[in-house]
Amino acid sequence: MKLSNTLRSVLIAVPVMTLMACTSGPSEEELAAERNRIAAEQAAAQKAAEEANAQRVQAEAAARLQRAEEVVKQEREALQAEQTVYFDFDRSTIRAEFYATLDKHAAFLVKHSDQSVVIQGHTDSRGTPEYNIALGERRAQAVETYLLNAGVSASQISVVSFGEEKPAVSGASEYAFAQNRRAVVVY
């Protein structure tokens, strides 16, 4: 099939004209928009990177805190394994063998001022319940005084006496009596 000359020239002219239009170059507005777009992309990327970084830092901090808390918890749990101080019959003076234990509690409480303890005072079943409440309080206070002297803040310590009401070992043997005459440091 033979195209007419006119049609042929049109078919050539249209693309050429189009090409000519392109090669005349982008306008100022178009260039500005393009720069903005690139800048925005860069900014977004930068922001994402920063966020990722922050998240990583945060996660690391949390992990560090958790590790620290775990260390505190482990220290505390270690202390909880030796939380009891035993007393002689009718006495509320702390025997020298328990100084080391109480020193550990004191060191922990001084280092961690956000930690607090309740010191529970107990007695054996001899004597009247009301007198034993008083005796149990004196034992708990003896431990409190020891910790205060070791630098622990008073706000970290509270004291409660249960007297003879919560024996650790039931019965009326000398062994039970000895086990029940105690002060317990409770976190």
Next chain:
Amino acid sequence: MKRFWLSLFCLINAVLSAYSQAQLNIIITEGVDNATPIAVVPFKFEGEGFFPGEITDVVIADLRRSGKFNPVSMAQMPQFPNTDSEVDYDTWVDKGINTIVVGSVTEIGPKRYRIDYELIDTLRGSQMALEGQSLRDGQLVQSRTHVIAARSLTVSGSEFRQFAHRIADVIYEKLTGQKGAFLTRIAYVVVKDRNTDPRPYQLVVSDYDGENAFRLLSSDEPLMSPSWSPDGEKLAYVSFENGRPQIFIQDIYTTQRVKLTDFPGINGAPRFSPDGKQLAMVLSKDGNPEIYVMDIATRKLTRVTRHRAIDTEPAWSPDGQSLIFSSERGGKAQIYRVNLSNKRVKRLTFEGEMNLGGTISPDGRELVLVNRTQGNYHIARQNLQDGALQVLTTTYLDESPSLAPNGSMIIYSALHEGQQVLSLVSLDGRFKARLPAVEGQIKAPSWSPFLM
């Protein structure tokens, strides 16, 4: 909001309060040889259906437990009269039974009964019969002076035990001159096994003989020192339910309660004043245990003692003018008295290594306490005039003595075969009995005042 919590508490309490199965069967461990023989003849029942209660059994048990009477068995009774007119005095006198109780129960309506009873001096009756013969032709004056008491009362079916105690009270008072304390109650603390019972600490109220026991409160933390109000309607006690000791007052009928104190440190040993308006207590809020008196209506607190040694266990003198308390101000704990108007303190006890838990008898003459001598803790009494101390018990680790309102008996807690049980001892130390625990440790008994 406060009302909400109160009503919530009351609801929980109502649900938790359950009649305890435990009964305290009293075992007499030391009787009195010269107790007066008395015969309580089984009462006759007139009516349809079943005799609703064992009145005479309760009367007999009460009289025996007083240590002052020796009720004879039915086998020893020569006859079974139900009124004075049926009594053959001589047959009783021949058996050496000079006092008898006769009576009858008549059904007068649905669950309504009339109890008639007479307390008869058979010896006097026998003499009167002789005198009556000599006066056969003289003036016929019907004398009934041999009838020591004759009463008639109407009761409903559920109150039988209560009225039996009341009959025993009348008999006791007529024969001893001292008011009977059988129509009374005790409050005590039961401690069950912590491993099996989530609320092992229980405050229980029962008749003085352990019957009709009901739980007023159960807790997972200790309960201590129940003490009756003088009207017999409330108990003050210490509860650790909030992790620290607080003093509560609870109405035993409505079960409503108020928290009276929540001071730092010890809140302990509450004791109602004889007029019921004040509460003596121990507080250590200022560093060490001191005696205080709180006006219950205004909550105004008055400090009574001021000493760096332990002061605890306040108890009122019957006139309400002074308190006795235990103190270590002289070294080991001893009992002191403080005059509430001038705060002057006087030491009362000197014998033994320690004296604790003092309480004054209703007549104000005797001091009942826990004495420690050579390491043994026993209930003892000390005459407040001459200061003579008499150890009353031979049980182990005695504590918490509480006197019957007529001063005749002391209930206390002691260790028996590894278990804390309640025990009774008469004020003269001659009669002793034990109330064995069915389950758990039983401690801190408190005897009620006379009840209406």
